[in-house]
Every structure is written in structure tokens, then in C-alpha cells.
Amino acid sequence: MQEIVLEAQGLTKQYNGFVAVDGLDLTIRQGEVFGLLGPNGAGKTTTILMLLGLSEPTAGSVRVLGFDPARQPLSVKARVGYLPEQLGFYDNLTARENLIYTARLNGLSREVAYRRIEEALAQVRLQDVADRRVSTFSRGMRQRLGVADVLLKHPRLVIMDEPTQGLDPEAAREFLEIIRQLSADGITVMLSSHLLHQVQAVCDRVGLFYQGSMVLEGTVEELARSVLGSAYRVRLEVAGPDRLEDMLRQLDGVVSVHRPAPTVYELEATSDLRAAAARAVVEAGGDLLSLEVELPSLDDIYAQYFHQSDGSDAQTDAGGRS
């Protein structure tokens, strides 16, 4: 087992009687990319602020890299990078000047600071615009500058709050690439998002956050299995004999069979049934035109989960999920 980087137990935060985070338990290990997923207002940002010692927990305990953020905030903040949701820079300064200020706040010596600034700018590919004012930067460039800002302190853990929000698809893709790069460099990453497919693209493990508590936690596959009951969807296009449903339904591990179009069958299964399904079709005398398996997307899990919980509390804001 890898070393535990972050551990929260019974973490609770109340604002004037309103419970923003309710008894959260969370463990993140070295080298993971963990996605904190949930609709807006689920308490993700509050949780992150408490993990960093920027907000005092009402109850519960947190250990980050072995430090208590409430008591040893300087040790925590010297080792943990934070990319806030609302990322701001001093617009009248250049990118480099902004980074110099951060380096000085981190107490880096001049030579170390200059070397790290060059490295960080290179890593996020902003060397060419380093001496331009930040006011001229696009949102994607600012976000990358934010990563450079975080990298200056050579963090062991980076926490990102909605890092891809407001980025166009190309910039978001580039940004996810940067996150993968960080992970490859051995940095543990925790990110929050409500954009499911992006979390799915980079995260090893996902926690589903809802109304202040972690309702589900695990890999995307595990989540799929526990919410949807089946993790694989096999799609077959078949020419030939009709009525293959019954035969397909008898395969081992099939949960359900749909027939959205006359020649298309969709199997929901607990394992990858492509080979068995293909054999069954051929044995039944059919011609297999196409065969594909799709992993359930987090969107499905999400929709399914909130569909289930909507029964009890109907006020779930659909708008927040978009």
C-alpha cells in the first residue's frame, strides 16, 4: 500500500446552522489522481479549504502529509499546491512577476526561485509569454499559469478546484494532459469537478459528493457496478435471424438486453461479454456487422444516482449538474 497523503475523518463544517460538509471521511494515497465529484453547492470547495487550513472545521480531523492544517498551516501550505476555482492574478504585473511574488512568499532564495520559475513556465509552455502582462492572457493561459504558480513550491500534493471550468474543449484537453504529466512526475493530485467526462479521463479514483457527504467512492468501474449494477454495455449490430434477445439473455453475466433498432442489440453485463456474444450470434446463424463495448460514463452513474435519490429529495438542482 502506498503512503497516505491525505486523511480526513468526520470532517464537518457548519455555516450559521447550515451544514456544508457533514462527517466526511476521505483517504488519498501517494501518486493517486482523486476526483471529487458533485453538483455545485455540494460542499466541495468548503472541503478543500478545510484540507488546506484556510477554513476552520467545525468538527473532525484532517492530516495532510502528516500535518494538521489547523495547527501547522505553514508546513501544509509549503508542501501542498492549491489551484482555486476563482483563479486570479495581478493583472498589472507580468506572468513572471506574479510568479516571483509567489516564490518570495514561499521564502525561496533568488537563484532557486529563478530556476524554478523557468522550469515551471517551460512545463506549462508559457515561456514565450512570460514577460507579458497577465491582463492579456486567455482563460486557458491563466489556468496554466496557475499550475506554474503551484509548481514553484515543488508540491507533493496538488489540490485543484474546478480546474477545467470555463475552458474551451481544446484548452481543457491540454489541461488534462498537464494533470496527467503531474501525476507521471509522482505528484498526488486531487481535483474537484462537476464535469464528469473530464474526471473520468484523468482520475484513478472518484468520490461522489452530495449534500455535504461522500455518497460513493471508488474507481469509475466500482461506482458503475454499485450504482448501475452492471459495468459494461455491449452493442451488437446483427444482420440475419430475428429474435436473438432470448438467446443473448441466457449468456452468463447478462443483466438486460435492449433492442433500440431492428438490427441493434444492447447488452448490459457485469463483465466484458464481447467474445461470448459474438460466438452466440454466429452460432445462431447471424452475421455480425459490428461489435463494441462501452464503459459506462460517469454521466450515467451520476444520472442514475441522482435519479435514485430524487425519489426521497426532489429538490436536487438539475441546473447545477450541467
Added chain:
Amino acid sequence: MDVSVSKSNRWTRASGRYRREGSPWTGLWAVVAKEMADHLTSVRMSILEILTVLTATGTVYVAAQNLRQTVAQDRFLFLKLFTTAQDPLPAFVGFLGFLVPLIAIALSFDAVNGEFNRRTISRILAQPIYRDALLLGKFLAGLFTMALILTTIWLLIIGLGIMTLGVPPSAEEVARSLWFLLLTIFYGGIWLALGMLCSILFRQPATAALASISTWLFFTIFWGMLASLLAQALTPERGDLITQALTQVRLEIALGRFSPNTLYAEAALAMLQPSVRSLGLVLPFQLQGALLGAPLPLDQSIMLTWPHLTGLIAATILLFALGYVIFQRREIRA
């Protein structure tokens, strides 16, 4: 929940710390340097600097023209540069009385809410520094900037004085005007701390600026009237008419000193006009045996204005502390 709390205590004990680690001033000088650089390069400051320098040059030049005829008749010719008024221009001290608050408020009204509005606050506080360092750093940067401007102007006036009057200032004049400079800087400190407090209280810089300027206007224009009304209402109807009148005047003076403007004006007067012997009410019999018009020695003038300086500094610290407490408790979540 109880379990987790006791666990947290154990952790705390295990690491041997009940208090916050490290110095609250970690990173203070980084903040001061950055904020001062911002102040000194900002357009806002350039405008105020030009305004102040023009005012200083104008009033001092006019005063010098006026004083030229009286050379050798006055021991404290240089100090007169600060206090001589020539219609329609008021004396330089009078100008400073409202320019300093203006500069101080301009330096501080968006200190904290500006960080919130630029959304830099969470990024800065995620660096290994405490909020203490950020707030004090911003305050010190403002104070140093103001000290820098005022000292420059002070040097400018001394230089102009030597050029136009043709005599160098005496040691006592230099000492008195330096004390006056110190008073002026801390007079600015109050307004700086006020502007900062408003920038913590109000999210909008415009609201903060308006609130600070209203407070300043209140003390400049209305407090004097209010003090006399209050004194009238609060004086007990006891004893003969003279005692009553005396009590009322004393009360009015005391109330008036709640205004930083009054404190500053009185102290400046006592420092720059050595013939001022008292800042309170002086009755004719108290003057018996006094050499009227004879200047007070430097140490006596300092004694006279000591309460004023400590008052200005105390008010500055009080306002800063108030802002500090509010800022520490603020959730940084926008």
C-alpha cells in the same frame, strides 16, 4: 464526532504543539516590497504625488516671498514656511490637514477587497504565510509609501527655504520640523488604518472609499459643531455662571480632540510655533509672571504635543486591530 475530536487532540499533543507553528510574520517583507512597488508605480499615486508637490511648492514659495521682508526679525523663520498663509492660499500645514487623509485613504481603500475582487486572495493565502503578514504588510507598505512622500516633500521645503530665504535652518528648527513630520506620518496612519478597515468591511472598493471619505468629512466639518453642541448639552447647571462657562469650554476642547484633525492641527501648531505655550484654556491669572511671546524650549514643546502623538498612534493601532480581528474571522470563500 467525539472520537474524532479527541483524536485531533492526541495528534496535537503528539506533535507537541498547542499553538500555531512559526512566526505570524513569515513573508511579511515579501508583501511589503510587492505592495510598495505597486503603490509607487500606480497612476493613482502619481496623481496624488504631483498634487502634493505642487501644493507644497506653491504655498512655500508664496510664504517665502512673504517672509523675505522679515529676515533677521525671527528666530524661527524656517518654521514660518510651513505656517504662513497668504490670501487666497492657506498655509502648507492647512493643506496637509486634508491632503494627508486623501493620500492615506487612496492608498488603502481597496487593500483587502481588491484582493477579493481580483480573486487573488485564496491563491495568496494558500502560500505559507499567515493572514497577519498579509494585513500588516499592506499597512506597513502604505505607511512607508506615505512616509517616503512626506519626507521627500519635507526635504523639498527645506531646500526651497534655503534657496529663497538664503539662510540655513537652525538645529532646533530641523528638530521641530522633523517632529512635525513624524506627527504628520502618524496622522496619515489613522486614515490609512481607517481606509483598511473599510476595505475589510465593504466588498466594493467604491463603497469603502466613500465610507472612509465620509468619516473624514465628518471629523473635518461636523465634529467641531457637534462638539460645541454636545458640550452645551452636557454641561451640568451647577455653580456660578463663570464656572459653568469654563466647564463648557473645557468639555468642548476635550470632545474636539476626539477628531484626529483637531489633534493634528493642535500638535502641528505647538511644534511649528514655539510661542504657543498651551493647547488648552489659559486664564489670565495663569499667565502671571510668564514672558509673553517668548518661545517655548524644544523639550517643552515636545512635552506639550506628546499626548497628541501617542493619541494618534493609539487610534491607528486601535483601528488596525479592529480590522485585523474582522479579517481573521472572515471566510475567504468569495
